Amino acid sequence: MSRLASLVTLAALLAGPAAAQAPAGWQMRLDQSTNAADPDDVPNVQFVTMGSGFHVTTGPAAVLWNPASTVTGAYTLKGTFRLTKPSGHNNYYGLVFGGGDLGGEGQNYLYFLIGQNGTYIVKHRAGTATHDVQARTAHASIQVPEGDGGATNTLEVRVGADKIDYVINGTVVHSTPKAGMTSRTDGIWGVRVNHLLDVHIDGLAVGN
Numbered sequence: 001m002s003r004l005a006s007l008v009t010l011a012a013l014l015a016g017p018a019a020a021q022a023p024a025g026w027q028m029r030l031d032q033s034t035n036a037a038d039p040d041d042v043p044n045v046q047f048v049t050m051g052s053g054f055h056v057t058t059g060p061a062a063v064l065w066n067p068a069s070t071v072t073g074a075y076t077l078k079g080t081f082r083l084t085k086p087s088g089h090n091n092y093y094g095l096v097f098g099g100g101d102l103g104g105e106g107q108n109y110l111y112f113l114i115g116q117n118g119t120y121i122v123k124h125r126a127g128t129a130t131h132d133v134q135a136r137t138a139h140a141s142i143q144v145p146e147g148d149g150g151a152t153n154t155l156e157v158r159v160g161a162d163k164i165d166y167v168i169n170g171t172v173v174h175s176t177p178k179a180g181m182t183s184r185t186d187g188i189w190g191v192r193v194n195h196l197l198d199v200h201i202d203g204l205a206v207g208n
Helices: 003-019
Strands: 027-031 045-050 053-058 061-071 075-083 092-100 108-115 119-126 129-138 151-159 163-168 171-177 187-193 198-207
Touching: 027 045, 045 061, 053 061, 053 187, 061 092, 075 092, 092 151, 108 151, 108 187, 119 163, 119 171, 129 171, 187 198
Parallel strands: none
Antiparallel strands: 027 061, 045 053, 053 198, 061 187, 075 151, 075 198, 092 108, 092 187, 108 119, 119 129, 151 163, 163 171
16 A cells, blocks of 8 residues: 555544534544644544534544635635633634635645634645744734633634735734735635634624
8 A cells, every 4th residue: 555545544544533523514624733742632523513503622633614615705704712611721723714625635725713822823724834824923802711711702804805804803903915815715614623622613604
């Protein structure tokens, strides 16, 4: 068996049990931790419909999407994320947009995520490589857990004709020009929840 075939088989074995728990129509891609000092202590991801939204418990980091959820042009992607309890250390969760080939080797997407320490990031992934659109940045608009409690934050990506605004709880925290980004903003949208998190997601939708 070739090395590539072995990797594909291994990926199928890792993703299979978790993917079987996804709501109808949704797909899941797992990113296993490669840091021996920060392992995935829970092997699977639970992704279920709960109330009017979804509940995600990781395990490995996961990108979650419905292939029918695509958008082009100008739009607003919005979702409310409740971290139900603090993680053992800071991990990020939030919105994915402009996705393509999310289940394949050519995966490509932008993501706008927040962490329990009150910071946000904007990144672009192409294949196995990532680069910062906006590196880890603290912002007062992010609600953080107090003690053992949770925290609720509403994230928006507003894709306009000339710029992209990144919004947390109604406050624009970062903007980038739209020029040169159309091929990255058109595509599939969904969510990303990094490892060892328990997050409830409500109101996930695209509008004008």
